Amino acid sequence: EPEVTQTPSHQVTQMGQEVILRCVPISNHLYFYWYRQILGQKVEFLVSFYNNEISEKSEIFDDQFSVERPDGSNFTLKIRSTKLEDSAMYFCASSETSASDTQYFGPGTRLTVL
């Protein structure tokens, strides 16, 4: 069964450094998403992406964040200058068409900012 993959599984970085989290969505899916889950808190939406542009973003997704689909398979989340409070599990998801379609989640990348 096709699945969403994410790399790395765990990323440790120093405050102020840039990080790029990578995702490979399911190949025939058209909508891509990033969510995050701070330890002990609920899963929060960051951004959705369709047709090479952002279709929706939350208040969390400020100028420090950016997303890109650099080729036909990868979908990346970049954090320009990490802060301690960016430490969280970051989940990538993809869906085939509309929001009522299932969003399939990857296993997540645990980001630790020191």
Add this chain to the structure above:
Amino acid sequence: AQSVTQLDSHVSVSEGTPVLLRCNYSSSYSPSLFWYVQHPNKGLQLLLKYTSAATLVKGINGFEAEFKKSETSFHLTKPSAHMSDAAEYFCVVTLANQAGTALIFGKGTTLSVSS
């Protein structure tokens, strides 16, 4: 604005007994509703979804949920708990039929199953 409230942060049951995880939603429009499960150190897996078809939805692993518009509820049930059901469960809402829309997660309910 849409939101979901999971009424219990933690539910404990014995193996073989029924499971009830409660969820109430708020939505101005016709919602799509989902239950996701997260096992320790694993990603989020879809259990079931409601998208305005049958109000009783059957999912994987023997779980089901009933959409009750009058009560704005979407409670998750299972007749007989198994040890492997121990996990975090999230009730999720989104706008139906709107492409690329965010999922709104509840705070989660931790299900513990004892032998």
